[in-house]
Amino acid sequence: MKLGTILVRVPRKVKKGQIFKVMSITKHPMDTGLVKNPKTGKIIPMWIINKVDIYYDKKLVTTCDYGIAVSANPFLAFYLKADKKAPLEFVMYDTHHNVYKKTVMVNVV
Amino acid sequence: MNDHVSRRDFIKKTAVITVAALVPVSVVSDAATALAAPKAGKPAKKIHIIKTKLKKFKGKEITWLEKDSAEFKKLMIPKIHLPLLAQNGGLVPLAIDSKYPMKKGDYISAFHVFDFNNPVPHVASFYLTPDNGRAFIATRIKLQQDSYVQVITEYSNGSLYGNREFVKVTVGGC
Numbered sequence: 001m002k003l004g005t006i007l008v009r010v011p012r013k014v015k016k017g018q019i020f021k022v023m024s025i026t027k028h029p030m031d032t033g034l035v036k037n038p039k040t041g042k043i044i045p046m047w048i049i050n051k052v053d054i055y056y057d058k059k060l061v062t063t064c065d066y067g068i069a070v071s072a073n074p075f076l077a078f079y080l081k082a083d084k085k086a087p088l089e090f091v092m093y094d095t096h097h098n099v100y101k102k103t104v105m106v107n108v109v
Numbered sequence: 110m111n112d113h114v115s116r117r118d119f120i121k122k123t124a125v126i127t128v129a130a131l132v133p134v135s136v137v138s139d140a141a142t143a144l145a146a147p148k149a150g151k152p153a154k155k156i157h158i159i160k161t162k163l164k165k166f167k168g169k170e171i172t173w174l175e176k177d178s179a180e181f182k183k184l185m186i187p188k189i190h191l192p193l194l195a196q197n198g199g200l201v202p203l204a205i206d207s208k209y210p211m212k213k214g215d216y217i218s219a220f221h222v223f224d225f226n227n228p229v230p231h232v233a234s235f236y237l238t239p240d241n242g243r244a245f246i247a248t249r250i251k252l253q254q255d256s257y258v259q260v261i262t263e264y265s266n267g268s269l270y271g272n273r274e275f276v277k278v279t280v281g282g283c
């Protein structure tokens with residue numbers, strides 16, 4: 001799996017007004033900047049995802065501010081209320097100014 | 110019947126009894142100390158756990174309620190789901206769950222997770238909206254040692270309430 005890949009799981013079909021669970025996992029090292037490389041003895045510099053924005057129907061739904069104490073390959077689960085068939089977008093920013101994006105559709109029947 | 114006990118008999122018997130009584134005890138105690146020695150040689154490192162509760166956040170006072178009180182149940186202050194014992198400190202599942210109704214104008218707006226035994230106390234913040242439908246967040250965090258994980262809940266009217274949970278950590282992960 002490539003670095004920065006975001007995997008998102010939503011139910012295949014949701015009824016209108018239903019509250020459903022969204023689960024996501026991101027491939028990222030989340031180096032804290034406190035650990036030494038055992039071979040070279042040098043400190044591995046800090047490299048973390050520090051902000052996550054989640055948009056549903058182009059509207060900001062959830063924001064997460066991460067510190068260094070979020071584990072590697074961060075996992076995030078939360079609930080959403082189904083209103084209409086709309087895209088669910090994940091935008092992640094890290095301390096190396098990279099932006100990772102992923103969009104999935106929510107099928108409301 | 111001859112009830113008389115000769116001096117020689119008396120000394121012999123008492124000697125046998127005392128030897129029988131003393132030897133096994135000393136042997137057993139020696140063995141016990143020998144067994145316990147390797148454990149005692151490496152004294153158990155007593156870790157210091159910081160138990161302070163966060164008093165202020167963003168210039169606002171945080172209220173810490175009793176867990177059995179009526180107000181605690183009425184406000185539906187979220188439960189913190191953590192394992193009793195985390196074997197790997199680098200990956201501890203944490204879930205924050207509340208059944209507070211997420212109506213427009215009256216909802217849980219944020220969770221702030223803190224741990225004072227970590228090198229950096231602020232772990233993460235999660236901002237919610239009424240579109241979520243349910244105040245729930247699940248993640249995985251890093252913990253350095255046995256500690257209290259504190260979750261500060263922010264309501265939409267700006268009030269802050271705290272709750273905490275103890276977790277044991279075998280190997281630190283920071």
